Amino acid sequence: MNPTSTLGPTSMRAMKPRGSRNIGIAETKARAGSLLEQGAAFTRLEADALQAAGGQAPSDDKTRPALREEHVDVVVIGAGQNGLSVGYHLARRGLKFVILEARERVGDIWRSRWDSLRLFTPARFDGLIGMPFPSDRYSFPSKDDMADYLEAYAIKFSLPVRTGVKVDEVTRSGDRYIVTSGRTRYVASHVVAAASSYQKPKIPDFAALLDPSIRQLPSSAYRNPSQLNPGGVLLVGAGNSGAEIAMDLAPTHQVWLAGRHPGNIPVAYNGYFAMRLVLPVVFRLVFHRLLTVDTPMGRKAKPEQLSHGLPLIRVKPRDLDAAGVRRVSRVAGVQDGKPMLDDSQVLDVANIIWCTGFRAGLDWIRLPIFDETGRVKQYRGAVDGEPGLYVCGLHFQHSTSSTMIHGAARDAGYVADRIGERLRAAAR
Numbered sequence: 001m002n003p004t005s006t007l008g009p010t011s012m013r014a015m016k017p018r019g020s021r022n023i024g025i026a027e028t029k030a031r032a033g034s035l036l037e038q039g040a041a042f043t044r045l046e047a048d049a050l051q052a053a054g055g056q057a058p059s060d061d062k063t064r065p066a067l068r069e070e071h072v073d074v075v076v077i078g079a080g081q082n083g084l085s086v087g088y089h090l091a092r093r094g095l096k097f098v099i100l101e102a103r104e105r106v107g108d109i110w111r112s113r114w115d116s117l118r119l120f121t122p123a124r125f126d127g128l129i130g131m132p133f134p135s136d137r138y139s140f141p142s143k144d145d146m147a148d149y150l151e152a153y154a155i156k157f158s159l160p161v162r163t164g165v166k167v168d169e170v171t172r173s174g175d176r177y178i179v180t181s182g183r184t185r186y187v188a189s190h191v192v193a194a195a196s197s198y199q200k201p202k203i204p205d206f207a208a209l210l211d212p213s214i215r216q217l218p219s220s221a222y223r224n225p226s227q228l229n230p231g232g233v234l235l236v237g238a239g240n241s242g243a244e245i246a247m248d249l250a251p252t253h254q255v256w257l258a259g260r261h262p263g264n265i266p267v268a269y270n271g272y273f274a275m276r277l278v279l280p281v282v283f284r285l286v287f288h289r290l291l292t293v294d295t296p297m298g299r300k301a302k303p304e305q306l307s308h309g310l311p312l313i314r315v316k317p318r319d320l321d322a323a324g325v326r327r328v329s330r331v332a333g334v335q336d337g338k339p340m341l342d343d344s345q346v347l348d349v350a351n352i353i354w355c356t357g358f359r360a361g362l363d364w365i366r367l368p369i370f371d372e373t374g375r376v377k378q379y380r381g382a383v384d385g386e387p388g389l390y391v392c393g394l395h396f397q398h399s400t401s402s403t404m405i406h407g408a409a410r411d412a413g414y415v416a417d418r419i420g421e422r423l424r425a426a427a428r
């Protein structure tokens with residue numbers, strides 16, 4: 001195919017990754033401005049172009065016809081670890097693409113997570129393909145280090161990221177996908193939705209029956225203890241986020257952690273033995289090679305992981321006990337405005353944080369790609385019945401590692417390979 005672009009000065013640049021030197025986090029901070037400006041410049045130029053054409057700046061008003069159309073081989077939606085990894089692989093194959101990112105800066109999703117968050121994977125497992133994480137390999141980077149690393153990655157490989165561009169919907173017209181953002185339409189033969197498995201918190205309906213004086217937050221909105229009412233905190237969901245937030249709150253609040261214990265890695269997490277032997281075996285071998293949709297063991301583990309998440313990686317039950325966190329059974333409903341457990345115990349708490357997981361939140365893809373449980377029907381990211389449409393970063397998309405940083409490269413490479421094959425076949 002021979003795509004034509006109606007874009008002016010912001011059209012795509014050369015996209016081959018440069019074999020340039022690694023960029024450290026400090027340098028990233030200094031250089032991030034240029035990336036930010038890129039996004040802002042695009043928005044400005046777009047507004048200017050629209051005004052010159054007698055239109056108005058982009059808006060969410062979909063009643064007006066789109067004023068601007070751009071044709072491109074591939075649109076990648078989302079510039080997190082998965083979108084950037086897909087970008088890396090597409091660029092290596094010399095393909096024409098653009099990465100659309102809703103937020104103002106690459107990495108903002110990490111910046112918006114709670115203040116004390118450190119990655120549970122050591123730096124040796126936190127680098128994306130082509131650029132090791134610039135920290136001691138046995139240290140645990142902070143969430144802001146991770147954010148800055150992603151920004152540095154986009155800069156190092158000159159990935160064509162457009163920030164501040166939120167995709168409103170994806171539809172199809174014949175053999176082309178139409179990606180709409182405000183009044184701009186991107187027309188592409190291939191779309192990769194790499195917009196995360198963590199977009200929409202799952203909160204049970206009975207939350208609406210809780211007394212309004214109880215402060216309720218999804219884990220994605222939790223930042224630090226100062227956000228909460230004085231008094232007890234109930235964390236609903238005892239997975240990794242619930243356990244980590246419990247440890248964050250334990251010094252200042254009485255904390256209850258409700259839910260089934262998902263199991264845990266049974267060794268001291270940051271000891272010499274764990275760092276050099278156990279974690280590589282767990283992350284590289286078990287999560288990446290053994291537990292995949294292509295192995296019997298993986299197919300057995302998949303439903304369990306989709307409903308209960310991963311075992312506790314860093315926090316151990318004994319850490320929770322030592323911090324005074326009270327571990328209780330599942331929250332089953334509400335009685336007199338208060339949360340009630342499935343053993344009928346009613347808890348008098350001033351705060352509830354829902355750590356009950358997330359949905360991918362891809363309902364803006366207006367195509368029949370979801371099964372009865374709302375999950376995308378796909379194999380290794382290739383969406384069933386929609387040639388040219390891909391997803392990346394879904395829970396157990398291919399393996400346990402599909403939603404982890406060290407798993408991004410393989411899944412993204414597979415998707416880029418399929419896209420490359422299709423484009424080559426179309427050009428013949």
Ligand SMILES: Cc1cc2nc3c(=O)[nH]c(=O)nc-3n(C[C@H](O)[C@H](O)[C@H](O)COP(=O)(O)OP(=O)(O)OC[C@H]3O[C@@H](n4cnc5c(N)ncnc54)[C@H](O)[C@@H]3O)c2cc1C
Nearest residue numbers: 078080081082101102119120121166167195196393404405
């Ligand atoms: C609290 C927490 C801690 C974690 N810690 C670790 C860890 O230590 N190690 C590890 O390996 N994994 C960890 N993970 C899992 C995983 O690595 C992260 O969730 C990671 O952010 C997922 O990357 P992603 O690229 O799939 O999605 P995201 O990082 O969420 O990126 C998706 C991007 O898409 C953009 N987007 C979404 N919708 C649109 C739209 N409509 N239009 C345009 N852009 C859009 C978003 O703004 C976002 O920037 C953690 C997850 C959580 C929730």
